[in-house]
Amino acid sequence: MQFTKMHGAGNDYVYVDCFAQPIPDNVEQLARQIADRHCGVGGDGLILICPSERADAEMRMYNADGSYSEMCGNGIRCVAKYLYDHNIAKKETLAIESAGSLLTVEVFTSAGKVNRVRVDMGEPVLNAARIPTLLPGDPVVEVPLNALGTLFRVTSVSMGNPHCVLFVDHPSDELVFRAGPILERHEAFPNRVNVEFVQQLAPDRLKQRTWERGSGETLACGTGASAVCVAGVLTGRTQRKVTIELLGGELELEWNETDNHVYMTGPAEEVFSGEWNQS
């Protein structure tokens, strides 16, 4: 099986072109093996680039633990780059399907190759978590959640996949590695959750670390950055257009007031290709 390693702001996945070869069997197990940083290729997970009847391609994303995710912001930028650079769909505006949703993606090129991508991430959905103290449908901005004996105030936002955003003074290792895994599996989130620890630097600038559902800490999370942009506006902290600093680079986010969609712009890079021989 041929694969290509790509990353967006350091959030790295192994990509498999399923236009050129069959969709692999046992994909959850393959994701675990191929994402292994010692015995595999290494990455935050596996992304299949598949033909679609409704779009230029379908993205299917699996975390490093083999679990499926509905959406991947950094991944969809890389899928767009792959489609354009490898002549599968050489168009400046692409439609990409993920978990049944259609996303519109705009590519920017330098020397004929895509280096930056803008994604219409769609409308955020609030209160994706079942917080026990709230009635279903209550408008939720920040709700208290207990973990490690500490009361965290969290904003839960779905960008297709579930996120929980916490504004903190300092997104420390202690928070990410101790509170991250506990919040990921907190009873308020029956499908587990991606956790964003965010420090506000200015009304239009934030610093984010992410504990991802199924992959642990990653260098960046595009759906997470989108959720952070929304949470910043809802909690009255930030403007609708922000730059978010992640461990692996920066992403530009806008929660557009007119259409209620979140727009994410950031880099996409191809690193190497190879052949996977393990069965």
Ligand SMILES: N[C@H](CCC[C@H](N)C(=O)O)C(=O)O
């Ligand atoms: N890093 C990805 C999100 C992966 C989310 C995944 N960990 C989940 O289970 O939802 C991004 O750039 O949006």
